[in-house]
Amino acid sequence: TDIVSTILEQHSITGGAVPAMSLSSLATTNNFTKNLQEMAKYYFAQGGKLFRPKVSLLMSDACSQLAGSKIDAGSVSLNQYRIAMVSEMIHTASLVHDDVIDESDQRRGQPTVNARWGNRQAVLVGDFILARATKVLCSIGEPPVISTMAEVVEDLVQGELMQLTVPSELEPAQRFQHYMTKTFYKTASLFANSCKSVAMLAGLSESHQKDAFDYGRHLGLGFQLVDDMLDYVASSAVLGKPSVSDLRQGLATCPVLFAAHDYPELNALINRRFRQDGDVERALNIVMNSTGLEQTRELAKEHSLAAVSLAEKLPRGDSSRDCLIEIAVKQLDRDH
Ligand code: FPP
Ligand code: MG
Numbered sequence: 001t002d003i004v005s006t007i008l009e010q011h012s013i014t015g016g017a018v019p020a021m022s023l024s025s026l027a028t029t030n031n032f033t034k035n036l037q038e039m040a041k042y043y044f045a046q047g048g049k050l051f052r053p054k055v056s057l058l059m060s061d062a063c064s065q066l067a068g069s070k071i072d073a074g075s076v077s078l079n080q081y082r083i084a085m086v087s088e089m090i091h092t093a094s095l096v097h098d099d100v101i102d103e104s105d106q107r108r109g110q111p112t113v114n115a116r117w118g119n120r121q122a123v124l125v126g127d128f129i130l131a132r133a134t135k136v137l138c139s140i141g142e143p144p145v146i147s148t149m150a151e152v153v154e155d156l157v158q159g160e161l162m163q164l165t166v167p168s169e170l171e172p173a174q175r176f177q178h179y180m181t182k183t184f185y186k187t188a189s190l191f192a193n194s195c196k197s198v199a200m201l202a203g204l205s206e207s208h209q210k211d212a213f214d215y216g217r218h219l220g221l222g223f224q225l226v227d228d229m230l231d232y233v234a235s236s237a238v239l240g241k242p243s244v245s246d247l248r249q250g251l252a253t254c255p256v257l258f259a260a261h262d263y264p265e266l267n268a269l270i271n272r273r274f275r276q277d278g279d280v281e282r283a284l285n286i287v288m289n290s291t292g293l294e295q296t297r298e299l300a301k302e303h304s305l306a307a308v309s310l311a312e313k314l315p316r317g318d319s320s321r322d323c324l325i326e327i328a329v330k331q332l333d334r335d336h
């Protein structure tokens, strides 16, 4: 079943409410910015998984139950709802900029913002979405929460920069450390800090805030590890075979880092970012013959189960707690 609709129904929120609210916060009355608004709405209008707001809303509900708060309209407060919105807006702004950096021309089967309107306008569109997200965030009026979500933006930039500038000639252990730190910044921080923010808004203690943060951190790390594995195994509709877009972009993710342990000849290819003719094919071949994918799945499972243990500490009998557990388990089996 579609978990998003189930969750949104549980909270008496009509499907698509999150992008709709994000869209209204992008609305502007100024004629000069009409084009900007249209461009800014472009990715939101395409839908997407809404995974980040989904997790934020579920954590909001579970934390409110834990705090024993009585909120009239369902168990998600307006401010927690704003965090869900902001999480999707920050994510979308980062995708607009990411597509410029990656020179991507397609996202979700449609032309990217940069492909439609050019790089220069795309940079401004990302900035605009971020500015509007900041306004929504400030409307919450809680400086510690604003600061927690600002941390996400800083971490996204840091993660993206770490990915662009992996020092060559790292020892395998350092390289793995660099990869995991990059993965926290680029992917897990948004989940972790959104979960922490909604726990703060529920008025929970620091130790409960930390549990919420760690749930998001483990969930995000597991999510990215599965993503990195799928890049090798999920066949692209266009190519009919794995796209290995990470290798093509010169990125050494978990599967190839594990494979290099048994096949040290990969180290030279990793260090030159798979740039020589035949490097991508050779690396792919070695990874497929290694236990790299299996080990990546094992590590993803460890993080997902760590997230489950943290969700289990939330009040029993609450359906949002059960959904948070289910999401962490099910992400291991997703195929896209
Ligand atoms: C997608 O990764 C990109 C990210 C998760 C983060 C990108 C972050 C920035 C560009 C920093 C700027 C941030 C803001 C908030 C403006 P990917 O390229 O691996 O995945 P893809 O296949 O979805 O393109
Ligand atoms: Mg990209």
Ligand code: MG
Binding pocket: 098, 101, 102
């Ligand atoms: Mg990228």
